[in-house]
Amino acid sequence: MQSRALELLVGFFFCLGVAAIFILTFKVASVNGVGSGPAYRVVATFENIGGLKNGSAVTLAGVKIGRVRDIVIDRATFEARATLEIAAEYDNIPKDTIAKILTAGLLGEQYVGLEPGGDEQSLKDGDTIRLTQSAVVLENLIGQFLAGKAQEGAK
Amino acid sequence: MAPTSTDNALVRVRGLHFGFGRRVIFDGMDLDLRRGQVTALMGPSGTGKTTLLRLIGGQYRPHRGSIAFDGQDVHRLSRAKLLELRKRMGIMFQNGALLTDLSVYENVAFPLREHTRLPESMIRDLVLLKLDAVGLRGARHLFPDQLSGGMARRVAMARAVALDPALVMYDEPLTGLDPISMGVAMRLIRTLNDALGLTSIIVSHDVPETLSISDYAYIVSNGKVVAAGTPEQVKSSGSEWAQQFLKGQPDGPVRFHYDNSDYGADLMRKALA
């Protein structure tokens, strides 16, 4: 048996396969561990979440730092309560941070953008973000625009 | 017809019943393999000769009756004990059953590598010794698909005796061999048996060749032994059945026709249908 050649080929195959998995992990996937490493959860309440979904991104200054994990209706206020999971390494986000629901591009997916405030205290697991801005609903926007035009016309 | 002397038996089969589904293969069979002897087991195809070898090896379980190997009941052993026991049996299958992905050398070395922790140099010595005994030392680098039928069986013989077993079983060692290879194989079975102090059983339907090298012979039919004894005794056996088999007569107790319903009636039935 030419066991040397065989072992060589098997070793080559193995390394190639493992290398391929590494390429997929580092070159293809966003490796900065969002959604897999340790994380903490905060809650934000929105009047309207628009097209936000489970798994939508949570960003800070445009950088993805977490994702939406759960969306439920608050039975008392009829508002949407979104649970945001934020990677544990971003542990110094001020308490008075504003959570906005934004849209990627004109028609793209919606995501939660965080705008940090100036509070000394940071958000911790289980905290609630008080300041929020709901999704911009296109129909409402068009309605406002038309109303504005109508007023202009009336002047 | 049961054998009389049983003192010296390595394998003792008593009251063996076995079958596949509704087909009965053995219906109360008694048989002894005496130590140091070559025993022949003969009968037409389909009488379960190969099945008997598998029963002795513990691959099948008898429905009733017992098979004892060196005093141990083969089918009452735990799996581990059975595997231990199998190391003391060598078997040569009909076409050799060599492992096709291994060379001749590795085939013979296979049982040694699996069951011993011998150093490579010792394995080499043993393998070459066995291969030399079957005259194929020079063919050790070949692969099974490069061997002729006779050579493949000789390699299988070398493999069967690789672990120096107590019992060697040959399943149709001669079928399909040319006369020269047949002669070689026959002589080898005898010399291996005598030189290594083995006990051998040959399952075969090549009557004259097998009888010429056996010490004792059984002829089986319908799950029972119909004649037993030394080759001479068997040849002069009074059993009508044994005579038909030994002389190769087309009709006798074994019918030429598979189904013996009346031919005329069969034709009539078809005409009516």
Place this chain on the structure above:
Amino acid sequence: MKKAIDILAEFLRGVGQAQYFLAATLAATPRALAKPHLIAQQIYSVGVLSMVITVISGMFIGMVLGLQGYRTLVGFGAEESLGVFVALVVVRELGPVVTALLFAGRAGSALTAEIGLMRATDQLSAMEMMAVDPMQRVVAPRFFAGFVAMPLLAAIFCVMAIGIAGGYAIGVELLGVDAGSYWSQIRAQVEMDDIWNGVVKSLVFGAVVSWIAVFQGYHAAPNSEGVSRATRNTVVMSSLAILALDFVLTAFMFKID
């Protein structure tokens, strides 16, 4: 009616046998692992020998996706997203599925034929009579090798399809999508979870194809017709199993996501 019941009973018996066979294979695996050279040999025959077909198929699938994706995306002015399109389709779906289908055709059928032939030529019986457990010596190493080789092949397939020789070649080199945005879009949109889902799928497919292949081979009728039927069964059953399982796994993965 009675015939239908017989067929059903035979089917159930086959399923039961296969379960039992899998348990026996898994039980024999630890001892089979004690002989790494046997595993290496099997990884060679199921993995290394399947590599060429995997690489070539990966390239072509990647190129086709590049062309098709470009035509669709360019209508929305979104051809920058070509990379994401190719990467997601390949990593989540086509990588594991197509590799598994190729694997079933190339390695699975060979496994079945090899074991079936060993059965037909009494090699398995001979091993048993030499006190060597064929489950441990023949079946377990092949099963394990298939299980290990499949994810590696799928990963190679994905890299070929997305990378230099596949989607990239068509999108960037031929159609002029910006190389930077090809990669950056991929990295921005493909999640680690997508990769893991692909790996899980290919592990499952590898195990199932190997399981079907060794089972069919081991239980093949010991003659040439039996071996050819078992080989055909392996390819048909593996392919159906891959596609059905892909649906189940995909549905399951969307749920937990």
